[in-house]
Amino acid sequence: MRTMSQPVGLPVLAESDLVRQVARRLTDAIVQGRLPPGAKVAEAAVARELGISRAPVREAARLLESQGLLMASPRRGFFVRELSARDVDELYALRLCVERHAAVEAARRLTPETRAALRRQLDLMRDLARRDDPATIVEADYQFHRLICEAAGNARLLRLFDGLASELRIVIGLIGRLYDDPDEIARTHEPVLAAIEAGHPERIVAHVDHHIGVARREVVRLLESLTPQGPPPRNETSETP
């Protein structure tokens, strides 16, 4: 068959899929903090607001459920996942584990392009730090770490990272500004990138450990300080299949 001269990768226009769109909207609302932890996500309300029926909303909710953003409580509906300090600690443990691997792997297969991209991102963060816009900085921070995971060349690892980051953003967005000294965010990332460029696995792991470890303790501490809140769902559904 030779209908087209070449199967040149076209941009794959317009996912007609309502489910994806709803999923994305809900995700945005959650990470932006517009749907705070514990909030009920009423199908009917969402459907009404978007001018669609409940079916696509339910399916989107299922997607977000197994991504850990929502929690399904039978006969009661979906709720934005509430993260205890312990949850966040677990998430950071996984993130550490993932990013360690990602950084080492990224270093192994570092190309001039990705290296430049990382440098550029770091510069961007430095700039933003001067302008002092918390939300934007958090976003840039996320992108920097994401670039590293992308550079590891493992699509699944990237998806995993995105999942962890999404869940964490449930609370990060809540906490707001994480760094007292806005310049610190760039300073703490510099050694990580330097280690990747240098390509010493041990040094990479050490710096990643330190960098994420700091954030981890910080966030967990902050979260523990404002834990006293919670009227929400009734029980964890723990399965052991």
Place this chain on the structure above:
Amino acid sequence: MRTMSQPVGLPVLAESDLVRQVARRLTDAIVQGRLPPGAKVAEAAVARELGISRAPVREAARLLESQGLLMASPRRGFFVRELSARDVDELYALRLCVERHAAVEAARRLTPETRAALRRQLDLMRDLARRDDPATIVEADYQFHRLICEAAGNARLLRLFDGLASELRIVIGLIGRLYDDPDEIARTHEPVLAAIEAGHPERIVAHVDHHIGVARREVVRLLESLTPQGPPPRNETSETP
């Protein structure tokens, strides 16, 4: 509100939720190889077979989709994910990353109980190796690794492991017997457990690396040898949000 004396976590009788049941059935069918990679999962057929409507089937399919077991192709339906040799390699890379962490952590908080459980599982595997029942051995193998992840005390890590294992079982089930020497499976696990009991992080990592590395090369090699097959879906949906 205090309807019940206490919101003690009840066993949540009879999951009224059809979605979970369908999800589980589909998962079973996939890991048991009854739904082979690339197979189409027709909603109507599944619904008819289970005597229910299509809605719960669709929702279950969404769950499995974001677990990586199914792949949604818009307007075409759901298909059992096909794993290329590269996919499997990526999965093993993640598994390595996860299990390393799990084993080290398990060693750190090793209790006599979990230690006994691990020993017991290893003995079981030795027994099964003598009886030589491939399917059962694979299951026991899986359980051993799962126990380690459980012992790490991170619920999320366990879920992650389950997810990776599910995906891998898509192909493991296909390959069938992995070990020429059935006794080998017990022998290769022994050093891992020994290292965990000894509690030397470096030695643990080394043994886990070796053990999983062997399996990884083995499976990837086997899979590459029978890759020539594939009429299936049409394109990867790669998002970069």
Place this chain on the structure above:
DNA sequence: TAGGCGTCGATTGTCGACACTTTTGGCTTG
């Protein structure tokens, strides 16, 4: 005879409806 086109059947995406459960609000009662 090989290749392209139109039509038909099958399947998906979405919707509205119905039964049942949970929640809420008010009312009764100690």
Place this chain on the structure above:
DNA sequence: CAAGCCAAAAGTGTCGACAATCGACGCCTA
């Protein structure tokens, strides 16, 4: 006045239906 109970309202779980789309088969054309 507070606590408990009852009834109405809201929301979920599931279903069957309908339009739009995809794949396949067969026909027409070069």
